[in-house]
Amino acid sequence: MRMPEPDGAVIARKRAIVETLRTLVPGPGGVIFDEDELRAYETDGLTAYRQIPMIVVLPSSTAEVSAVLRYCHDEGIKIVPRGAGTGLSGGALPLADGITLGLSKLNRILEVDYPNRCVVTQPGVTNLGITRAVEAEGFYYAPDPSSQIACSIGGNIAENSGGVHCLKYGLTTNNVLGVEFVLMDGTVVRFGGKHLDAEGYDLLGVVTGSEGLLGIVTEVTVRILRKPATARALLLGFPSSEQAGDCVAEIIAAGIIPGGMEMMDKPAIHATEAFVHAGYPLDVEALLIVELDGPEAEVEHLIERVDAIARQQGATYHRASAGEAEREAFWSGRKNAFPAVGRISPDYLCMDGTIPRNRLPEVLARMREMSERYGLRVANVFHAGDGNLHPLILYDANKPDELARTEAFGAEILKLCVEVGGVLTGEHGVGVEKRDLMGAMFDETDLKQQQRLKCAFDPDQLLNPGKVFPQLHRCAELGRLHVHHGKLPFPDLPRF
Numbered sequence: 001m002r003m004p005e006p007d008g009a010v011i012a013r014k015r016a017i018v019e020t021l022r023t024l025v026p027g028p029g030g031v032i033f034d035e036d037e038l039r040a041y042e043t044d045g046l047t048a049y050r051q052i053p054m055i056v057v058l059p060s061s062t063a064e065v066s067a068v069l070r071y072c073h074d075e076g077i078k079i080v081p082r083g084a085g086t087g088l089s090g091g092a093l094p095l096a097d098g099i100t101l102g103l104s105k106l107n108r109i110l111e112v113d114y115p116n117r118c119v120v121t122q123p124g125v126t127n128l129g130i131t132r133a134v135e136a137e138g139f140y141y142a143p144d145p146s147s148q149i150a151c152s153i154g155g156n157i158a159e160n161s162g163g164v165h166c167l168k169y170g171l172t173t174n175n176v177l178g179v180e181f182v183l184m185d186g187t188v189v190r191f192g193g194k195h196l197d198a199e200g201y202d203l204l205g206v207v208t209g210s211e212g213l214l215g216i217v218t219e220v221t222v223r224i225l226r227k228p229a230t231a232r233a234l235l236l237g238f239p240s241s242e243q244a245g246d247c248v249a250e251i252i253a254a255g256i257i258p259g260g261m262e263m264m265d266k267p268a269i270h271a272t273e274a275f276v277h278a279g280y281p282l283d284v285e286a287l288l289i290v291e292l293d294g295p296e297a298e299v300e301h302l303i304e305r306v307d308a309i310a311r312q313q314g315a316t317y318h319r320a321s322a323g324e325a326e327r328e329a330f331w332s333g334r335k336n337a338f339p340a341v342g343r344i345s346p347d348y349l350c351m352d353g354t355i356p357r358n359r360l361p362e363v364l365a366r367m368r369e370m371s372e373r374y375g376l377r378v379a380n381v382f383h384a385g386d387g388n389l390h391p392l393i394l395y396d397a398n399k400p401d402e403l404a405r406t407e408a409f410g411a412e413i414l415k416l417c418v419e420v421g422g423v424l425t426g427e428h429g430v431g432v433e434k435r436d437l438m439g440a441m442f443d444e445t446d447l448k449q450q451q452r453l454k455c456a457f458d459p460d461q462l463l464n465p466g467k468v469f470p471q472l473h474r475c476a477e478l479g480r481l482h483v484h485h486g487k488l489p490f491p492d493l494p495r496f
């Protein structure tokens, strides 16, 4: 995987850059430049790729973020934003000649506003921290990535993160009302706010999912919801993944939108049960966890309907949670599926693609064939209701060629997602992981249009370069790349 060539001239100025940054971010531990300390930032959740950053800077306020960006803008220094570093597509992978801008010190909840049903928070607060701040009053923040105990709300916005309850309550983009955003030249702007709908273009929509390429989120306003009166979860076991997939489609077709509907295949069930002891059946090929929430009478009615649909689809195991502790135990298995799989393999690569729900059985069958062909095991965890797949490909990085084979297997899965009418990513973003596959989904015209948007925010391409786009264009040249007699213009432009 290629990244932009580091600029030796910038690296040579490291000492002077550190001195300036210390004046801009004067607090203790605000600037990190010692190699041993920098190593803590060399990777994110996509640990297959590592790079020690030139410098890490940890501002404590919007004003400090703005000052750092303005300085880097004027000096032509690249910036890689970083929240909690749990991203799975390498979005926070550092650059050798870049500054990693960590937002972890911006970690205060600024306001809880019940009349407007929203929370205003700094970006370094964890996803779960928002729910913790309002749960005593019976509220919660709905999008719940499995990493919610650690990941930051700023990172959630940058990745448009999802979770098991997003089927009914929407992804991050459906729950964010406003942001304060610092542009690369240091300008501080606001998109959205406590009100619904934006004045003018939906720039909040543009910022959500922008993977740190357009600016830095320094404040966030999110919607909070009242906790449903009742929530119960059903465990449904099936003799085949295809039957479980059909059951998902039938539940939705019946007009039922569960609070969450997750699926795990046999390897994932066994790994999870051994780790968390959630009470999962071990003699089934696929397991669905279906949560119904709302008023008690409605939940009871829906549990019966879902159970009846599951029986029609051949379910051989049925168990409804009897109380809150059991419901949480059912979910604790699913939420710990990734670390559980980490216990049965030295390494794994977590893929993230989305398909139309009704193509699930076919995609599962083709993945099984690929697994045999590549000689690599795969454990499957899905946000089944959303058609969002998370195949975990198990490999051993110490075995020669195994990472390369794993990446080829993963790329084939993602291309299959596109082939059946889906998309390259569901919730983990493109980052570096899927960057070189963007051409499988978008043609040159699409990609150039997307880069024009990037250029409107960051014309010098200093924010997170090397991520998302398979080729760097200089903004002034966009749209004029023309090959004449086989001679590529601008041969100095990095192409990955």
Ligand SMILES: Cc1cc2nc3c(=O)[nH]c(=O)nc-3n(C[C@H](O)[C@H](O)[C@H](O)COP(=O)(O)OP(=O)(O)OC[C@H]3O[C@@H](n4cnc5c(N)ncnc54)[C@H](O)[C@@H]3O)c2cc1C
Pocket: 044, 045, 080, 081, 082, 083, 084, 085, 086, 087, 088, 090, 091, 092, 103, 123, 144, 145, 146, 147, 150, 151, 152, 153, 154, 155, 156, 157, 158, 159, 160, 161, 162, 163, 164, 211, 212, 213, 215, 216, 217, 218, 338, 339, 427, 428, 464
């Ligand atoms: C065990 C595990 C389970 C996971 N489960 C889920 C899941 O269920 N659903 C899901 O969607 N994801 C999941 N993830 C992925 C990850 O947690 C999310 O993508 C999360 O939103 C990343 O947040 P972060 O704070 O760690 O961001 P980072 O990893 O630090 O950064 C992610 C991206 O956001 C940018 N960024 C971070 N903060 C800012 C900011 N303030 N302003 C601008 N750009 C910024 C970075 O440049 C980078 O491109 C999981 C990860 C792990 C390790």
